[in-house]
Amino acid sequence: MSILSTEKLSHSFHDRWLFRELHFGMQAGDRIALVGINGTGKSTLLKIMAGVMDPDSGTVVSERGIRVGYLPQEPDFAHLNTIEDFIYSADNKQQQLIKDYERLVESDDYDVDELGRISDELTALNAWEYEHQIKTILNRLQISDFDKKISSMSGGQQKRLALAKLLIDEPDVYILDEPTNHLDIETIEWLEKLLTSGNKTVLIVSHDRYFLDHVCQEIRELDRGEIFQYKGDYANFVEKKAERHLSQVASADKARNLWKKELEWMRRQPKARGTKSKSRIEAFYDLQDKSKAPTEHDKVQLKMQTSRQGSKIMEIEAVSKSFKKSPIISEFTYTFKKGDRIGLAGRNGSGKSTFLNLITKALEPDSGSISTGETTVIGYYKQGGLDFRENQRVIDVVKDVAEHIDMGKDGIITASQLLTQFLFPPEKQFGMVSKLSGGERKRLQLMRVLMLNPNFLILDEPSNDLDMDTLNILEDFLERFTGVLLLVTHDRYLLDKLTDQLFIFDSSGFVNMYNGNYADFKFENDEKLKAEKVNKIKVSEPVVIAEAKPTKSKISYKEQIEYNNLETEIEQTESEITMLSDKLTQVTDHVELSEIAQKIEDLKLELDNKSARWLELAELL
Structure with a gap:
């Protein structure tokens, strides 16, 4: 059964049908890429499925209680003032507690009893991991100043803010329109891992082929109001689409030749419709539609002149x-x-x-x-x-x-x-x-x-x-x-x-x-980082001469959980060190510089300890 689907969906734009009686269904766990040329209605279809736009006709059907998260190309922050107003939803108790906790911790003179009460509530709701997750998402998307006015943010910053909110809310269905726009490559690679973890249901419009290959299992093309499905990666889609295009061109050419003959018959016959074959007239108009299918020339042609270039550029x-x-x-x-x-x-x-x-x-x-x-x-x-x-x-x-x-x-x-x-x-x-x-x-x-x-x-x-x-x-x-x-x-x-x-x-x-x-560059850099990590671990390991202990043959369930968590924690600690190192170049106050430098040293020590423990557990595995 579909978790989200459309029934006989039709919509027009400026007196032109984008699609008519369209069916589009998604099962739980589907990760689908929607592609098609500009102007075919991809963004419109996403808006309708997300419930932010009504179709001209047809309906969108979803399972009861399903929460759909939608990231538009250009987010709208009407009636919202600051980043904090947007990130922490008023109707989400966990988010409001986290908001109050962060406010108290950042204040110079806070109420200890109030902090204790909020901490107890966060513990009761098992919200500490959620608080850590929120921080990780915000740091990755370079969002830190919660008091900043949304209206003062650039278009790219607003897009990242909208993405952060969607990821924090963890909807049942993720509908994302060009999510990689305004993200740097490191953040895109992090987003790929996030969207492919768990059994997320994802619908994406994106031009980024590597991103689609890493995230999606299926590509659906919206072409002239119809949906065509392709299993596999983008390369397979290109191959199968080329085959379909050639078939369509051949069919359209045949239809155009036959339509020209039928056009002569329509012109020769009396104008009164009753004297003509009704079925043949209907067939004529059907041919007319088929003859409008794509031709070999229905694509952009780039044949521009290049100016002569001298020796000095x-x-x-x-x-x-x-x-x-x-x-x-x-x-x-x-x-x-x-x-x-x-x-x-x-x-x-x-x-x-x-x-x-x-x-x-x-x-x-x-x-x-x-x-x-x-x-x-x-x-x-x-x-x-x-x-x-x-x-x-x-x-x-x-x-x-x-x-x-x-x-x-x-x-x-x-x-x-x-x-x-x-x-x-x-x-x-x-x-x-x-x-x-x-x-x-x-x-x-x-x-x-x-x-x-x-x-x-x-x-x-x-x-x-x-x-x-x-x-x-x-x-x-x-x-x-x-x-x-x-x-x-x-x-x-x-x-x-x-x-x-x-x-x-x-x-x-x-x-x-x-x-x-x-x-x-990526390969060489990854190899360099691995070598540096191994060297750091070797340097930090104390030399201890002790009596040999029997080798542990099996890792416990608790240690398995610890091992899995350490991989994420190590990555997050490395990201925090990088972020603080970048911040060092932007700070001029010597007191703040000293605090940041000390924080980096503490994190490096923490990273060494976690890396050593990770290697120890890896050997047990």
Whole structure:
């Protein structure tokens, strides 16, 4: 029996049916990815299944008492003031107790009796583990200042806040719309582990292929109002979809040829319907629908010209930049070469966006210089998108750049022809920007950037909100791109496929240059951390000469639980040390610096003890 399903679900958008009489069912424990091109209705379907939008017709059915958690692309925090107001639900007793406990602990002069009473209640409700879990989630998603106004947060911070709340609430069904947007790679890898632990029921819309492969067991495609199911990973989906597409194209071609013949018959016969074969008329209109199936040309075409590139591209000499006395980039030097394909990596807030603003002259360095070659043409695809006027026509957005575009060997084409190549048919070209989906706006932005024929291409999170088909075509284009490519993305698949060098930002101002892609870097870094952990354990182990004891042959149940818990605790302690180390570079008060340094030393000692105990239990196993 389905834990959550739809019955004859239909919905339209701007007089166009997204889907009609759609069935979509989920069993407990299903982890499903929903994919499809921009504008097909993926986000709309998620909203309807989450109960935040009513369909035009049909119903959503769920098991009694099922709690559905929903993460939208753009969270709405209406009527909420601070982070604390949002995180701790008024109707959740455990969360309210944890909120009161944290408030008391953080205050300078608290009531000891009140703290004891709350502690007793938390113990009675077995809520200490829940309190620890809440802290872990908030730390991972970089949420700490509970008094901060939600309205002052950036879009990325608000998305992380909404995700934190959903994970804290632990719903029965997780419905997530682009959950990896605005997360760094380390946090995405943590989220993968969280969603695959236990028997969670998950429905995800995401462009991140590695994320989908690690989390989901099944892919469902929403295509022209229908759902197509594929078991297995993304590679299997691509293969099976290609087979289905070829079959659909062949069927559509056959239907179009037959429809043309039937069209002649319809025109020759008398207009009065009663004199014609009713069944043949119905068959004619059925053929007409089938003939509108996809053709071989129903995909984005990227064939842009690349401007000629001279010997000097861009030279960065000893560039430094700080904010509020905190170094973001320190003494960075690099000379770009022809064919450079560089990925920018690092945690959120480590300096990647600052670096892009410096080389595009949006910011001036505190010291050092950036010199750009005369023939260098920069194309900058920004994460924030373009500022479109809602009442502006789509074609005018393009004509603002140029009415005719040089396609190199393919000659000159008009703005309308270019829009058609990017899957904007005439009815959308002359429609308003306000009627475009988020993904369609991103596609329009990408087209505007490529129209400049850049030879130095900067892409800041290009995969956010782009559908899989457009992403695949963008990848093919970028593999053929002969200019310099600078890529900022949390999409590990893109980094592995398109880059062969990394600039790694570490939040202290230092930029480490690594030759290789992200998979290479990740493997080497993991091996290095393992070696360091083993060395620390060896150093911390005391040398004791004692009488040999008989080897324990079997681990107890209690020790098994301890072993399992230690793995999580070690990871959490390592994350806390990293977070505090990052904080050291941002604090100027010497007293606070001393306190943080002491806390790091205490945690390192704790980590050594836990690691030693983990190895001891591992040997028993």
